[in-house]
Amino acid sequence: MATQAEIDTQSEEAAFREEVKQFLAENFPPELKGKSNALASVEGPTNENDAQAKWRKAMGSRGWGTPTWPKEYGGGGLSRKQARILNEEMAKVGAFNPIGGMGVMMFGPTLLEYGSEEQKKEHIPPICRGEIRWCQGYSEPNAGSDLANLQTMAEDKGDHYLVNGQKTWTSGGQWADKCFCLVRTDRSDKHKGISFLLIDMDTPGVEVRPIQMISGMSPFCETFFTDVKVPKENLVGEEGQGWTIGKRLLQHERTNLSGGGAMARLMGASMSDIAKKHLEVGEDGELADKVMRDRIADFEIRWNSFLLTARRATEESKAAGGVSDIASVLKKLGTKLGQERAEMLIEIMGYQALGWEGEGFSDAELAGTRGWLFGKATTIYGGSTEIQNNIIAKRVLGMLDHQ
Amino acid sequence: MAVLTEEQEMLRDMARDWASNESPVTEFRKVRASGDPKAYDEGAYGKMADMGWTGVIVPEEHGGSDFGWLSAGLVVEELGKTLTASPLVATTVAASAIILGGSDEQKAKYLPRLASGEMVATLAVDEGPRHAPETIETSVSGGKLSGTKAFVHEAHGADLFVVAAKDGLYLVEKGEGVSLSTRKMTDQRSHAEVTFEGAGADKLEGGGDGLLEDVLDRARILTAAEMLGMAQAVFDTTLDYLKQRVQFNQVLATFQALQHRMADLFGDLAMMRSAVEGGLQALDSGFGVARAASIAKAEANRVLHTMSREGIQLHGGIGMTDEYDVGFYLKRARILENAWGSTSYLRDRFARIGGY
Numbered sequence: 001m002a003t004q005a006e007i008d009t010q011s012e013e014a015a016f017r018e019e020v021k022q023f024l025a026e027n028f029p030p031e032l033k034g035k036s037n038a039l040a041s042v043e044g045p046t047n048e049n050d051a052q053a054k055w056r057k058a059m060g061s062r063g064w065g066t067p068t069w070p071k072e073y074g075g076g077g078l079s080r081k082q083a084r085i086l087n088e089e090m091a092k093v094g095a096f097n098p099i100g101g102m103g104v105m106m107f108g109p110t111l112l113e114y115g116s117e118e119q120k121k122e123h124i125p126p127i128c129r130g131e132i133r134w135c136q137g138y139s140e141p142n143a144g145s146d147l148a149n150l151q152t153m154a155e156d157k158g159d160h161y162l163v164n165g166q167k168t169w170t171s172g173g174q175w176a177d178k179c180f181c182l183v184r185t186d187r188s189d190k191h192k193g194i195s196f197l198l199i200d201m202d203t204p205g206v207e208v209r210p211i212q213m214i215s216g217m218s219p220f221c222e223t224f225f226t227d228v229k230v231p232k233e234n235l236v237g238e239e240g241q242g243w244t245i246g247k248r249l250l251q252h253e254r255t256n257l258s259g260g261g262a263m264a265r266l267m268g269a270s271m272s273d274i275a276k277k278h279l280e281v282g283e284d285g286e287l288a289d290k291v292m293r294d295r296i297a298d299f300e301i302r303w304n305s306f307l308l309t310a311r312r313a314t315e316e317s318k319a320a321g322g323v324s325d326i327a328s329v330l331k332k333l334g335t336k337l338g339q340e341r342a343e344m345l346i347e348i349m350g351y352q353a354l355g356w357e358g359e360g361f362s363d364a365e366l367a368g369t370r371g372w373l374f375g376k377a378t379t380i381y382g383g384s385t386e387i388q389n390n391i392i393a394k395r396v397l398g399m400l401d402h403q
Numbered sequence: 404m405a406v407l408t409e410e411q412e413m414l415r416d417m418a419r420d421w422a423s424n425e426s427p428v429t430e431f432r433k434v435r436a437s438g439d440p441k442a443y444d445e446g447a448y449g450k451m452a453d454m455g456w457t458g459v460i461v462p463e464e465h466g467g468s469d470f471g472w473l474s475a476g477l478v479v480e481e482l483g484k485t486l487t488a489s490p491l492v493a494t495t496v497a498a499s500a501i502i503l504g505g506s507d508e509q510k511a512k513y514l515p516r517l518a519s520g521e522m523v524a525t526l527a528v529d530e531g532p533r534h535a536p537e538t539i540e541t542s543v544s545g546g547k548l549s550g551t552k553a554f555v556h557e558a559h560g561a562d563l564f565v566v567a568a569k570d571g572l573y574l575v576e577k578g579e580g581v582s583l584s585t586r587k588m589t590d591q592r593s594h595a596e597v598t599f600e601g602a603g604a605d606k607l608e609g610g611g612d613g614l615l616e617d618v619l620d621r622a623r624i625l626t627a628a629e630m631l632g633m634a635q636a637v638f639d640t641t642l643d644y645l646k647q648r649v650q651f652n653q654v655l656a657t658f659q660a661l662q663h664r665m666a667d668l669f670g671d672l673a674m675m676r677s678a679v680e681g682g683l684q685a686l687d688s689g690f691g692v693a694r695a696a697s698i699a700k701a702e703a704n705r706v707l708h709t710m711s712r713e714g715i716q717l718h719g720g721i722g723m724t725d726e727y728d729v730g731f732y733l734k735r736a737r738i739l740e741n742a743w744g745s746t747s748y749l750r751d752r753f754a755r756i757g758g759y
């Protein structure tokens with residue numbers, strides 16, 4: 001027998017499910033069914049059609065694109081359980097979340113934790129509505145893995161900071177409205193001299209130059225700051241607290257880059273299904289190439305173990321109530337497996353997986369080529385695999401630097 | 404580590420305390436030195452039984468606690484860490500065969516004795532040096548079983564054998580028609596070739612056509628849990644060692660080349676743990692067991708293989724000595740890798756289950 005409290009929650013849940021169903025019936029444009037969220041990606045310009053715009057506005061006005069964020073700042077204010085119901089119902093009708101990008105993945109959660117009341121009121125609602133695109137101004141030519149070596153200077157000029165310097169690999173910089181930046185406010189201390197600053201990309205003195213990547217896409221930029229005036233109220237946290245805030249943001253980034261669910265969607269069909277389409281199948285229904293079959297099984301076993309690990313990490317961190325260091329382990333494992341998969345698909349599909357453009361290749365095949373090349377970035381950005389190894393060794397395993 | 408219930412945590416802690424205090428590797432050394440072919444300490448097994456470990460998967464009505472497979476795995480993992488020599492895995496797997504396929508009478512006759520630790524049992528399947536349940540020759544006529552099982556774990560202590568014959572699984576008690584020929588193997592545990600010559604056999608009629616595979620899956624998963632404990636122990640000892648050992652005026656743990664290898668092993672260990680716990684959870688839920696078992700044992704094989712090799716390498720010369728424990732894990736690792744399916748066997752099985 002369920003208790004009265006349980007019955008109440010059950011009926012609340014049922015009511016919420018009804019509400020979601022109705023909302024989707026009224027607002028989700030059927031022509032978008034099964035499409036993915038191109039808008040949230042940093043890899044392309046905004047070229048929304050009417051249906052996409054309508055869908056983004058509908059979800060944004062409810063805060064349901066950021067379902068568990070507080071309602072007072074424009075989030076959905078939903079419980080985890082409700083967020084899951086929302087996801088389930090969206091999946092049933094083939095709807096995607098039209099709100100995303102770095103604002104949702106990384107900046108929003110960090111600002112909610114470290115920002116002032118005014119900053120949250122100003123910046124979080126437009127993220128929830130999907131109106132503002134954020135980019136990440138961390139890396140510099142001489143500050144990649146050694147991020148704390150950054151040199152972009154923000155000089156205190158009383159009512160504003162004067163920013164000079166150069167960022168690089170700024171993903172989506174050319175399409176972004178704003179940039180969350182790590183800048184140097186003090187040259188005398190490597191880590192404590194760093195501050196977390198928000199910069200409007202249309203401020204005079206900000207210049208972006210897109211760089212073409214091996215995949216043919218140009219989603220990332222060199223960003224130059226020349227005497228850029230940034231109001232003081234755009235400093236997040238205290239001056240000198242930037243390293244702490246910046247690292248927390250990176251934890252969110254890693255968690256997002258490695259989440260099993262996201263990876264699973266990325267992967268699409270199982271490798272064995274693809275192989276059965278492209279390779280010879282014997283009378284027994286098994287792949288005729290036994291070496292390939294063995295390698296596919298090896299991959300799929302490890303891939304399943306990874307998914308189980310991602311699930312286990314989620315359950316554990318929920319039970320323990322916090323972000324866990326396992327984020328580094330997941331990022332390292334998931335990105336490696338993703339790359340391995342892309343390389344194996346080339347072996348399975350042969351030349352058909354190496355098309356660049358034009359006739360003779362399906363859209364999916366061409367996307368596969370680009371995905372394979374772009375995928376090489378996954379073990380570099382968000383802290384390279386080597387840096388994750390350092391984090392695991394030092395922070396998780398306690399293999400410290402002894403002098 | 405899977406999120407555990409309070410009951411499971413208590414069980415795990417109890418097993419951990421007992422293993423580290425009462426059954427460290429020095430106990431295994433004593434067993435080895437004694438030369439007893441049974442290769443386990445009966446007193447210690449009696450204590451395990453007193454703590455209820457022998458009945459974890461046995462239904463309450465037959466004297467067990469029915470805590471389930473995840474719980475059984477937790478205990479076995481802890482014992483794996485200290486290489487505790489006991490027939491616990493073998494007996495648990497044999498008991499599962501009776502639970503799945505036994506008649507009420509068979510259950511009532513054997514399960515209480517297995518659960519209480521009074522009786523030890525083991526599974527006898529393979530007839531050659533490689534796992535090949537599809538090529539069994541052992542047969543039964545007129546209730547008499549004949550055949551030879553090549554490598555049977557824990558054979559010397561077993562009072563009861565669950566034997567795979569051409570037409571199904573049979574219970575054979577130690578005694579007339581059953582003879583053992585010892586196979587001394589690298590792990591110095593009990594292994595024997597067991598010859599059955601017209602031994603009295605009682606068929607497990609229940610459980611359907613898939614009974615043997617279902618029992619083997621249980622064997623695979625529980626063995627993988629032991630391997631998980633071993634891998635964890637090798638990892639932990641190696642990490643400790645690297646934090647102590649000084650070369651070039653520096654503690655070895657400060658060398659990045661070694662840090663990255665440990666980080667790689669740590670990632671592998673995380674995958675192995677997820678795969679093994681996934682297998683145990685599949686058994687408890689009764690869903691997707693064959694696939695989960697293939698994943699669990701294949702990952703256990705892969706990771707323990709690497710871990711046991713790296714463990715020795717990272718210890719340097721001291722890792723080659725019998726005085727140091729790490730080599731014991733390597734020797735036991737290869738035995739368990741061969742048990743119930745090598746890596747390639749399990750990949751093949753995983754692919755077949757996946758239809759390719």
Ligand SMILES: Cc1cc2nc3c(=O)[nH]c(=O)nc-3n(C[C@H](O)[C@H](O)[C@H](O)COP(=O)(O)OP(=O)(O)OC[C@H]3O[C@@H](n4cnc5c(N)ncnc54)[C@H](O)[C@@H]3O)c2cc1C
Pocket residue numbers: 135136137138139140141143144145146168169170171172220377380381382383384385386387390659
């Ligand atoms: C597609 C893509 C998008 C990106 N988007 C952004 C963005 O939006 N904003 C942003 O700020 N940055 C972005 N980055 C930058 C990214 O964070 C850096 O590329 C990354 O931190 C690595 O720095 P680096 O390129 O300078 O390489 P380096 O630091 O020069 O590293 C070169 C190699 O040396 C290894 N290495 C470095 N230090 C160590 C060490 N201590 N021990 C062992 N090995 C080491 C690295 O792992 C790597 O293999 C992006 C990068 C890519 C590829």
